[in-house]
Amino acid sequence: MGEEGGGRSCGTTRELQKLKQQAMEYYRENDVPRRLEELLNSTFYLQPADVYGHLANCFSKLAKPPTICKVVGKNVLDGLGLPTLQVEIFCTVQNFPKNICSVVISTPFKVHENALPELVEAEELERSDAVSTAVRWVNETITKELQGLAPSNQAEVDQVLRTFFESKVQEDKEGKGLEKSLEDSTVPTPSPLTPPLPPPPPAKKKGQKQGRKDTLTKKPMIPPEPVEPILCGSMAIGAVSLAVAKTSAVLGNNPLYLNIALLKHHQDQPAKLTIPLLMVSLVSCGKSSPGKLNLMKEVICVPRPGLTAKQGVDMLLEIQKHINKTIEMSPPPKPETKKAHNGGNRGQSKGKYEVMMGTYKSAAEMVDLYVELINKFPSIIALIDPFRKEDSEQWDSTYNALGSKCYIIAGTASKSISKLLEDGNIGSLRCSGLIVKHTNQTTMSDLVEMTNLIDSKKHIAVFGSAEGESSDDSLVDLAVGLGVRFIKLGGLSRGERVTKYNRLFTIEEELVQNGTLGFNEEHTFSYLNEEAEKAAMAGELPEPLEPIFATEVVEESAKT
Structure with a gap:
């Protein structure tokens, strides 16, 4: 047994010496640092498996990047x-x-x-x-x-x-242009017709005062803007960009949010990362249908800054329980009367917003309603899409009246990210912030550029999920890496939403363990309004309001 053992030992020694020699030749050819040569020439006692593993690690560092x-x-x-x-x-x-x-x-x-x-x-x-x-x-x-x-x-x-x-x-x-040219060539051009004479003015009734007709004339409703075209298949661009970012994170053994933060900060790792404040939908008030909508689509609650994301969600779950009990105990709604469907009401509703069933207000009247609402309920910190985007005059009026008290946020009323970046501006609407979504052809570079643009205008960014939700939780990493103020994930139900809330909890725990968790500031609104900021500097405004957290989200519901 001694000879057999001695033979095996000699054989192993020769194998190790041969392996060392091959490694040294490879290292010299590839200009490997001298310390590795010294390590291989040094006398040490390791099992063959340990040597193979050590050499594998060394060779892997010399391999071509993925x-x-x-x-x-x-x-x-x-x-x-x-x-x-x-x-x-x-x-x-x-x-x-x-x-x-x-x-x-x-x-x-x-x-x-x-x-x-x-x-x-x-x-x-x-x-x-x-x-x-x-x-x-x-x-x-x-x-x-x-x-x-x-x-x-x-x-x-x-x-x-x-x-x-x-x-x-x-x-x-080019394809659409070709189709149009073919249609124009096949359809005969009609001969121009003489326009009909305008009808004679109606006969003036006896006793009617001159100018009464002018006082009854209403300002015409601005027609809706054309829908921004979405190229069929464009979601491939955004999906591949996100997949590549996630791939880079996996290969670098980093979380996705850190890779996005490095991308935003030009590869300089930020000392602190913040968790976006949650916008949690507690009550859905309207239907996502092309028919009538109530004034409010959702009532959203934002937990107080200073709580952890998990503490905030636990608090909101308790609020949700009380809301559900209240709804269950409420009497059923009265059936809609025929009066709400007669021709007169339909005529009155044209170009107006339905604030209650059968009750309509013009855009100008809605400004007064919002002012009254915010003054009565100071816990409302944001209005999302309070008007159609065509009602820009009312956006201005509402912002001037409420910009120092709450956020005026453009969601669906905003243009697409690609259009905003093309224009190099936030948009034509007067607002405090925008809802940012990762959809269609939006790349990771576009998201960074968009949030930088929002930050430069001292606006807030709300990162929201798209309509058709998936179980992929990457958008939570995007929100944290981009450093947005709020994240809007929907209600505390359904697997694809809960997955994202759980991912937020995990990221928060990682940041706490790493000592890199930063904290959001309290809500202050005075800087959002230039006029309010000037007045505050002159000492004409009271102290900022106490932090307020319950948010009611208002969606457009104008009748066209």
């Missing part, structure tokens, strides 16, 4: 069981392809309740076409365009995606 080798798009289901896009990223890691991560993006389509069957069918077809086009873009072109790029270079990846999208926009324009 690069994207394949991007895969799939048609999957979102939180409502509707089709949406999933993107998977494969990278070449140490000469082997490896599936790194996947993301699921929310679709930009609204989910209408009690909608007409033909509208539902049309939207289902549009959604299906958008998802299938996005899958095709990813699998046919984008995967080739990104092949060989390092996922850590987010700016380069986003530029490639932006260039690809611009080419698709141009193709779409």
